[in-house]
Amino acid sequence: MGRVDSLDNDIIIIGAGITGLSCARRLRQAGITALVLEKARGVGGRCATRRVEGQPVDHGVIFLHGSDPDFLAALDAVENASPLQGWPARLSGSGTPCQPEAFHKYERRLAFAEGVSAFPKHLAVDLTIQLNTRVTSLVSGASTFELQTEGGTTFEARTVVVTAPIEQTRELVKALPNNSTELQSVRLLLDMISTEPCLTLLAGYPLDVPEPPWDVCYPEDSTAFLLMSHDSNKRAQKRFHTLVYQCRPLWSRERLEQDPDTWSRDILDEAGRLLGTWATEPLWTQAHRWRFGRVESASALTSPVLLEFGQNQRLGLAGEAFAPNGGAEAAWLSGRRIAERILGER
Amino acid sequence: MSVTISRLEDLIVRDRDHDCEGVGPKKVCVKVMGVADLPTRFGHFRIVAFWNNRDVKEHVAIIKGDILGAENVPTRLHSECLTGDVIGSLRCDCRDQLEASLERINSLDRGLVLYLRQEGRGIGLINKIRAYQLQDLGLDTVEANIALGFRDDERDYAIAAHMIGSLTVRSIQLMTNNPRKVQQLTEYGVKVSSRLPHVIPPNSHNRFYLETKRNRSGHWIDFSGKPHLMEQSDPVVVEGMKDN
Numbered sequence: 288m289g290r291v292d293s294l295d296n297d298i299i300i301i302g303a304g305i306t307g308l309s310c311a312r313r314l315r316q317a318g319i320t321a322l323v324l325e326k327a328r329g330v331g332g333r334c335a336t337r338r339v340e341g342q343p344v345d346h347g348v349i350f351l352h353g354s355d356p357d358f359l360a361a362l363d364a365v366e367n368a369s370p371l372q373g374w375p376a377r378l379s380g381s382g383t384p385c386q387p388e389a390f391h392k393y394e395r396r397l398a399f400a401e402g403v404s405a406f407p408k409h410l411a412v413d414l415t416i417q418l419n420t421r422v423t424s425l426v427s428g429a430s431t432f433e434l435q436t437e438g439g440t441t442f443e444a445r446t447v448v449v450t451a452p453i454e455q456t457r458e459l460v461k462a463l464p465n466n467s468t469e470l471q472s473v474r475l476l477l478d479m480i481s482t483e484p485c486l487t488l489l490a491g492y493p494l495d496v497p498e499p500p501w502d503v504c505y506p507e508d509s510t511a512f513l514l515m516s517h518d519s520n521k522r523a524q525k526r527f528h529t530l531v532y533q534c535r536p537l538w539s540r541e542r543l544e545q546d547p548d549t550w551s552r553d554i555l556d557e558a559g560r561l562l563g564t565w566a567t568e569p570l571w572t573q574a575h576r577w578r579f580g581r582v583e584s585a586s587a588l589t590s591p592v593l594l595e596f597g598q599n600q601r602l603g604l605a606g607e608a609f610a611p612n613g614g615a616e617a618a619w620l621s622g623r624r625i626a627e628r629i630l631g632e633r
Numbered sequence: 634m635s636v637t638i639s640r641l642e643d644l645i646v647r648d649r650d651h652d653c654e655g656v657g658p659k660k661v662c663v664k665v666m667g668v669a670d671l672p673t674r675f676g677h678f679r680i681v682a683f684w685n686n687r688d689v690k691e692h693v694a695i696i697k698g699d700i701l702g703a704e705n706v707p708t709r710l711h712s713e714c715l716t717g718d719v720i721g722s723l724r725c726d727c728r729d730q731l732e733a734s735l736e737r738i739n740s741l742d743r744g745l746v747l748y749l750r751q752e753g754r755g756i757g758l759i760n761k762i763r764a765y766q767l768q769d770l771g772l773d774t775v776e777a778n779i780a781l782g783f784r785d786d787e788r789d790y791a792i793a794a795h796m797i798g799s800l801t802v803r804s805i806q807l808m809t810n811n812p813r814k815v816q817q818l819t820e821y822g823v824k825v826s827s828r829l830p831h832v833i834p835p836n837s838h839n840r841f842y843l844e845t846k847r848n849r850s851g852h853w854i855d856f857s858g859k860p861h862l863m864e865q866s867d868p869v870v871v872e873g874m875k876d877n
Contacts, residue, residue, distance in 0.1 A: 356658050393686060472767050479763060589760055611757070 298629065299324060299434060299442055301422050301459075302450035304332025305615050306606045308410035309361075309622030310448055315414065317630050323414060324434070324442070326421035329404075330411045333577065334615055336402025337489065342522060343402035344489050344529050346575050349503065349516040350374055351403060352389040352396040353616035359395055361410075361619060368405035371521055374398040375502030382505035385513060385581060386614050398521050406615075425449075425459045427596050448603035448625055450618075452579035453480045456604055463602075469594055473604070476588065480608045483536035484543050485513070485580030488554040490569035491527035498528065499562060511538045511557045527570060532558060539580070547574035582606075584613040591625040603629060638701055638801055641668045641679060648799070655686070656798075656821050657791030662686045665799055671695065675732065676739030683796055690750035694796055695735065698743030701801050705826050707744040708805040709734035710793050710814065712751045712865060715758060723838055724765060730865050733833040734808060745802065747793050790814070794821030810868045832870045839871045 298314060300307045303325035311321045329335075333347035353359055362370075374397055378390070388394060399405040421437040431443040449456045457477045463470065504515045516531040532554050542550040551574045559567035591605035605625040610617035636647040644665035655662045663685045671680040681694040700706050711734060717727030731746075738744025752758045797805060797818075804824035807815055808831045815825050833839065 354659070356660075468771075471770075475767060475770070476763070585759060589757070 297431075297444050298322070298446045298448070299432075299444040300448045300450060301434075302332065302606075303327075303330040303407070303411065303416050303418070304450060304606075305334055305407060305410070305618040306450040306622035306625075307332075307448070308407055308414065309619045310450065310603075310605060310626045311414045311416075311622075312410055313623045313626035314629065317626075319630075320415050321448075322442070322444070323416040324420045324422055324436070325416060325418050326437075328418050330416060330418075331404045331407030333580070334403050334407050336404035337573065338402075339489070339491060339529070339571065339573070340526055342491075342519070342524075342526050342529065343400075343404075344518050344531065344573075345398070345403045345516070345521070346487050346489050346531055346573075347577065348403050348615055349514070349518070349531065349533075350389075350396055350398040351406060351615050352386075352394050353614075353619075354391070354394050355616060355620060357623070358616045358619050362395075362397065362406065365399070365405055365409040368409070369400040369523070371398045371400060372396075374521060375516075377500065377502045379499075379501035379504040380506045382507040382509070382513070384505050386584060386612065388612060389614070400521060400523050402521075422459070424462060427463055427600060427602075430598055430600070432596075432600055432602070445599055446601045446603065446629060448605060448629070450606045450622065452482050453477060453582065453606070453608050454482060454579060456606070460602075460604070463596075467594075473592055473594065476592075477604075480582065480586045480588065482579040482582050482608075484539040485536070485577040486534040486539040486542060486550055486554070487575040487577060488532045488551050489518075489573040489575070490530050490532065490555070490558070490566075491571045492530070492565070492569050494525070494528060496528055496565045497563065499530070504561075506561055509535075509557060509561065511535060511554065512561070515558070515561070530558070530566070536580070536583075539577075543576065543578065547576065550574070582608040582613045587611060587613050587617065591621050591628065593625065593628045601629065641665075641681060641696070641701065641800075644668070644681070644799065644801075655791075656795045657789060659687060659789065659791065661789070661791040661795055663692070663792060663795045663799055673735065675735035678735075678739070681800065683799070685792055685795075687792075692750055692792060692796060693748045694800060695738075695746040695748060696743075696800075697738040697741065697745070700743050700745055703743060703802060704804045706802045706805050707738060707741055707808055707829060708797065708802070709738070709744075709746045709808040709831065710749060710790070711746055712749050714865075715752060716761070724768075725865075726833070726839060726869055727865055729833045729836070729839060730831065730867070730869075734831065737808070745797075745800070745805070747796055749793060751789075790817045791821050794818055794823045797823050810870050814867075830870055831867060832872050834872050839869070 298321040300311055300321050300323045303323045307323050311323050314321045335347035336343045336345050422434050423437050424435040426433045431445050432447045434442040502517050502520050506512050511534055513533045513535045518529040518531050519525045555567045587608050589611050591609040594602045603625045605621040607613050607618040610621040648664040651664050653662050663683045666684045667682040669680055671678045679696045683692045711731050714727035716722035717725045734746050804826040806827045806829050807825050808829045810831055815828055819825055
């Protein structure tokens with residue numbers, strides 16, 4: 288048993304993805320410092336950028352889009368990064384995009400030359416975030432929630448906001464002993480939502496390969512690929528042509544527990560079929576398994592959940608699945624909304 | 634383009650090049666795309682179809698009499714409810730409310746019903762059916778409906794405001810029991826000269842309202858014990874109903 292951290296602010300947010308950051312920022316505007324616990328070693332969740340020999344590669348969200356005026360203002364507020372307005376401009380293929388509304392006439396799209404993680408990094412400025420901290424259990428105590436972490440630390444807070452993927456949120460909520468009607472309803476609702484996996488391969492090619500004439504391709508005749516992203520098109524200086532291959536939910540599900548070397552090979556074979564043999568021989572590859580890739584947008588609820596427990600304890604559930612249409616915009620709106628609910632503004 | 638508007642059809646010509654700044658935070662803009670006669674079992678109306686720049690939902694206005702440039706037009710905003718309006722569901726009173734509003738404008742010289750395609754209080758059909766699913770298990774309450782991820786009434790009346798403006802209606806008498814609706818429309822620049830209570834006639838399905846006093850807003854349980862959602866964000870008032 289480790290030490291007990293008690294915070295005067297009394298709000299803990301689980302997850303430093305777009306939802307958690309948006310929630311913490313909105314609370315901070317109201318003068319409240321929440322503690323954000325993040326299992327990974329960086330912020331942003333699926334709004335993620337890797338660096339390969341210094342060159343950024345977006346391997347989660349490949350671009351940001353939205354139409355909500357406040358969300359767009361938040362994107363415009365990102366400092367120290369070069370926005371690429373309108374990216375992706377060149378589309379190919381008649382396959383269905385992950386979010387077809389991304390290409391609606393009134394939707395704005397953009398990426399950042401430094402990588403999409405510029406957005407979460409900007410949101411995280413001045414927030415209190417503890418990285419490498421995975422919450423393993425949530426217990427409703429006499430007057431506070433107790434959170435156990437993998438490292439053995441216990442945290443206490445009267446208000447907890449869970450912004451983890453639905454599957455993990457479900458586990459935390461399942462373990463709560465409270466059997467109120469509301470909690471039963473919440474469990475039922477969480478069972479109606481699911482997150483689709485997405486196997487992803489990043490591939491770096493020499494600069495002299497035939498350059499695909501698109502920013503993003505949604506192939507219509509591939510059972511494996513959801514999309515191919517021409518990532519190096521986003522970079523001012525490039526050492527490699529980088530392509531990011533993201534796979535369909537079913538294809539990903541079937542290979543989720545396999546050795547990444549196996550499915551990486553399958554992905555390169557498919558790339559070769561679609562692009563030419565050069566695509567089967569990259570200089571390097573990196574595999575990423577998004578176990579919880581994205582919420583199937585039709586299954587999303589429409590607003591975050593705030594439940595009352597015992598005396599003055601509140602449990603908030605927010606995330607991409609708790610706002611219409613899914614995606615980073617939904618996550619951001621959901622985080623802000625749960626903060627406003629906590630503040631009693633709505 | 635300067636077009637003299639003497640008939641509803643002239644609105645189509647006027648809107649050919651229409652490109653305004655939009656109404657509300659999402660800058661909603663609508664255009665009149667089609668106008669036709671609409672004989673109904675409630676009376677003979679005209680129907681005006683709108684396009685909007687935000688989504689693929691095609692909203693319509695149902696019109697009685699001459700409303701072009703008119704003041705104090707009795708107006709009802711009705712939100713689409715597939716289960717109630719079309720299928721005749723008794724889990725809500727949408728059909729009663731829609732029929733009452735059409736009958737009412739038919740009895741007047743002029744009137745307007747805006748049929749807004751915002752299903753399930755704006756939460757969509759899938760989530761509305763999920764709310765019913767919770768109710769079937771006895772899990773729904775007013776609070777739960779809000780807390781459980783279904784938006785409270787958050788419909789955006791910016792579209793309705795623009796539609797009223799497009800029809801060149803100068804001011805309306807809003808048929809509603811919900812003062813918040815008046816406030817929202819006013820914020821979007823609609824001149825609401827007065828509020829008309831929306832009273833629905835008694836029938837076998839709303840007997841509950843007559844027998845007991847009104848339940849909390851948003852949710853009611855009928856005399857057979859079945860929980861209902863109130864889809865129209867209006868407290869229901871049935872003719873002959875006792876006040877709280």
